[in-house]
Amino acid sequence: MDRLDALSVFVAVAEQESFVRAARRLGRSPAAVSRAVAALEERLGTRLLQRTTRAVSLTDAGRRHYERCRALLAEFEAIEAAATRERDEPQGLLAITAPFIFGRLHVLPVATEFLRAYPHVTMRFFFFDRYVSLVDEGMDLGVRIGPLEDSSLRATKVGSVTRGLYASPDYLERRGTPKSPSELSRHDCIVVAGPAAGQQVWSFGQRGARRAVTVSPRLSVTSIEASIDAALSGVGIARLLSYQTESLVREGRLTRILAAQEPEELPIHVVQPAGRHVPAKSRVFAERLVPALRAKFARR
Secondary structure, three states, rough: OOOOHHHHHHHHHHHHOOOOHHHHHOOOHHHHHHHHHHHHHHOOOOOOEEEEOOOOEOOOHHHHHHHHHHHHHHHHHHHHHHHHHHHHHOOOEEEEEEHHHHHHHHHHHHHHHHHHHHEEEEEEEEOOOOOOOOOOOOOOEEEEEEOOOOEEEEEEEEEEEOOEEEEEEEHHHEEEHOOOHHHHHHHOEEEEEEOOOOOEEEEEEEOOOOOEEEEOOEEEEEEHHHHHHHHHHHOEEEEEEEEEEHHHHOOOOOEEEEEHHHOOEEEEEEEEOOOOOHHHHHHHHHHHHHHHHHHOOOOO
16 A cells, blocks of 8 residues: 555545544445554554544544645645646647648648637647657657658658649740750759758659659759749749649649659658657647648548
């Protein structure tokens, strides 16, 4: 019997003023209850209860110990209740990471509805077009596009996107539309790269028939948004993901080219740190986010 349990037994005897009634309340035998109290008194080195053939009453030391035990047990019950609420009801800070445009377009709308539904949740978003370690940077949940490198994460696939080439109608009218990847060497290309950007290798075709083309960029930028803006202004051809261009293609502002030569689709996963106990805030948000993304990106 642990110490907290022994305190619970002592409090029950003190409140019931009877070993028999305390045993009935606790669902134990009177002998087990009596042994627990005796062991507690021996450990403390003081008598807590005055026993007679008719009644059980607290000694002065027992009364002081009873008040402290009641306060301790009440605090413990409050801690357990708070932990249960946190397990069952979303609350607290939820930290989420996702690619910038994807997060803004497809994760944030789910998050705003979630915040309306659960007033005790606060959120912190980290939208980056780079790899973010969930564990190292304290994230509760993330969206990953592309092959998963970290096998320790709990991952749920929600769909896929394609990577393709896009240019403005104005650019294609001036420079012509390439019919094969090899013609890209005669076109102005836009790449997303770091400060030391140089040539890039763009891959085309599916598994078993892949082809790589080296591109010498006319313009290098450090963000997806800048490459989209440059393509819209007619600077050249940009390599973008399908979710980044859907509305622009519908509006006729960008044109997809070499669609038949696109590489394999990139998977989209909702990822969480592995573990047996998932907080309600993460579990319930994932239960909303996963079907919302599948409705948009699952291939039918």
